[in-house]
Amino acid sequence: AQKVTQAQTEISVVEKEDVTLDCVYETRDTTYYLFWYKQPPSGELVFLIRRNSFDEQNEISGRYSWNFQKSTSSFNFTITASQVVDSAVYFCALSEETNFGNEKLTFGTGTRLTIIP
Amino acid sequence: DTEVTQTPKHLVMGMTNKKSLKCEQHMGHRAMYWYKQKAKKPPELMFVYSYEKLSINESVPSRFSPECPNSSLLNLHLHALQPEDSALYLCASSRGRAGYTSTDTQYFGPGTRLTVL
Numbered sequence: 001a002q003k004v005t006q007a008q009t010e011i012s013v014v015e016k017e018d019v020t021l022d023c024v025y026e027t028r029d030t031t032y033y034l035f036w037y038k039q040p041p042s043g044e045l046v047f048l049i050r051r052n053s054f055d056e057q058n059e060i061s062g063r064y065s066w067n068f069q070k071s072t073s074s075f076n077f078t079i080t081a082s083q084v085v086d087s088a089v090y091f092c093a094l095s096e097e098t099n100f101g102n103e104k105l106t107f108g109t110g111t112r113l114t115i116i117p
Numbered sequence: 118d119t120e121v122t123q124t125p126k127h128l129v130m131g132m133t134n135k136k137s138l139k140c141e142q143h144m145g146h147r148a149m150y151w152y153k154q155k156a157k158k159p160p161e162l163m164f165v166y167s168y169e170k171l172s173i174n175e176s177v178p179s180r181f182s183p184e185c186p187n188s189s190l191l192n193l194h195l196h197a198l199q200p201e202d203s204a205l206y207l208c209a210s211s212r213g214r215a216g217y218t219s220t221d222t223q224y225f226g227p228g229t230r231l232t233v234l
């Protein structure tokens with residue numbers, strides 16, 4: 001069965017510091033997809049990134065970057081020069097590609113990030 | 118435009134009331150979802166509709182009744198709820214061009230905060 005572990009329950013950093021959110025996953029499949037979502041206090045889950053298991057290139061989008069390492073089953077998320085608006089709960093999620101038609105998106109338990117002004 | 122809308126934003130209801138939650142998307146997506154999220158927990162999948170047909174029902178109690186009148190709308194009818202049903206209810210949609218697959222990116226609405234008295 002697939003599983004996503006976000007060991008950091010809560011993180012607090014001072015504004016402008018860099019912060020890395022960890023995500024470790026377990027899956028039996030060779031083809032799978034990883035996601036990161038941001039959930040600000042308003043409640044909406046905001047999609048950040050989708051990555052398939054065959055694309056191990058790191059990705060950078062502005063202040064956000066993602067490090068995908070299949071060897072350690074990790075998909076970590078780094079925010080550089082953090083800002084107060086980055087304060088939110090961040091979820092890592094995993095989906096396996098199967099032919100059964102009933103697969104689900106498996107979420108980690110989330111990491112609550114607080115940026116201190 | 119990746120927008121999913123939900124109404125109402127907040128809902129307070131008694132255990133004998135009947136109410137409905139509404140969700141709408143105009144992205145041409147053919148898969149739509151209902152999730153339930155309790156405080157400090159990840160979202161839990163309730164139902165999935167693919168091409169207006171119920172594809173997944175995660176053994177949700179019958180007091181929750183989903184409906185998909187057309188490809189843009191998704192409703193969740195509520196009846197005789199319990200206080201433990203109080204939660205944030207999130208709607209999402211995904212492309213689903215070949216039917217439902219959890220590997221597509223899901224786009225979430227802002228949610229309805231439900232309180233059952």
